[in-house]
Amino acid sequence: MSTLFIVPTPIGNLEDFTLRAIRVLKEADFILAEDTRTSKKLLDHYEISNQLVSHHIHNEHKTVESVVERLQHVTSAALISDAGTPAISDPGFLLIRACYEAGINVTCLPGPNAIIPAIVGSGIPCDRFIFEGFLPHKKGRQTKWKELALEKRSIVLYESPHRLVKCLTEIRTFLGEDREVCVAREISKLHEEFKRGLVTEVLTHFEAKKVKGEIVIVIAPPAK
Ligand code: SAM
Numbered sequence: 736m737s738t739l740f741i742v743p744t745p746i747g748n749l750e751d752f753t754l755r756a757i758r759v760l761k762e763a764d765f766i767l768a769e770d771t772r773t774s775k776k777l778l779d780h781y782e783i784s785n786q787l788v789s790h791h792i793h794n795e796h797k798t799v800e801s802v803v804e805r806l807q808h809v810t811s812a813a814l815i816s817d818a819g820t821p822a823i824s825d826p827g828f829l830l831i832r833a834c835y836e837a838g839i840n841v842t843c844l845p846g847p848n849a850i851i852p853a854i855v856g857s858g859i860p861c862d863r864f865i866f867e868g869f870l871p872h873k874k875g876r877q878t879k880w881k882e883l884a885l886e887k888r889s890i891v892l893y894e895s896p897h898r899l900v901k902c903l904t905e906i907r908t909f910l911g912e913d914r915e916v917c918v919a920r921e922i923s924k925l926h927e928e929f930k931r932g933l934v935t936e937v938l939t940h941f942e943a944k945k946v947k948g949e950i951v952i953v954i955a956p957p958a959k
Contacts, residue, residue: 736838737812739814739831739842741814741822741842741844741845743845744774744815744818745777746849746923747924747927749780749925751847752846753845753846757783760815766857767788767812767814768789768814769792769816771788774787774817788802790802795826799833806837818847819847820843820848823848828866831902844862847923850866852919853891854889858917859917859954863889867891867892869892869893870902872879880905880908880910883954888956889953889954891952891954895945896920896948899952900946903941904950906952907935908956909936910957911934912933914932914937914954916953917931918941918953922951
């Protein structure tokens with residue numbers, strides 16, 4: 736029986752690749768990658784030379800069937816994304832579900848992901864939280880904020896740098912100016928920054944500079 740390994744890759748610091756991830760990738764019959772050029776650089780660094788096969792979110796629904804067919808003829812294959820854990824705001828879910836339906840084993844390795852270091856490092860309650868991924872850019876965004884305004888748990892969002900100020904402004908509008916937030920930027924990279932405070936303070940901080948890099952926003956539950 737074949738196994739599809741879901742293999743998390745570093746989100747910045749190359750030292751965060753686990754020994755098991757490297758071994759599983761070296762042993763796989765082939766590696767499905769979101770962007771083969773991006774992954775090639777990472778795999779070259781670890782001298783992993785297995786065949787890379789493109790598995791992109793835009794074609795996932797079309798290619799799942801042929802990938803499952805291919806998986807049935809090998810011992811193991813691995814799925815990686817550009818960074819972090821596949822299927823978390825990345826391609827993977829459709830393939831994982833299709834593998835279960837086709838009787839192919841699925842094993843997800845624990846490993847790098849931006850959510851956990853952001854919420855744990857934020858100092859915001861991390862015993863319970865919800866993850867919303869990227870909010871819709873336009874349609875449905877306001878409705879989502881109205882829904883999130885009723886949420887009693889901590890909230891974790893992914894956001895692009897050019898929408899950060901807009902997002903913090905929306906938090907102030909919909910959740911209130913005294914809401915505590917943390918912007919976790921460039922986690923595990925050279926310019927890592929965790930900016931914590933009331934949303935108004937954090938907004939002022941980021942309005943004053945050009946925002947670059949990758950971002951997770953953590954929003955505290957409403958004060959009692
Ligand atoms: N699958 C990835 C994971 O496990 O975290 C997430 C992929 S999603 C396409 C990319 C988003 O994750 C970025 O826009 C950012 O919101 C977040 N992210 C990824 N790496 C990050 C980092 N080093 N620092 C902060 N946020 C990061």
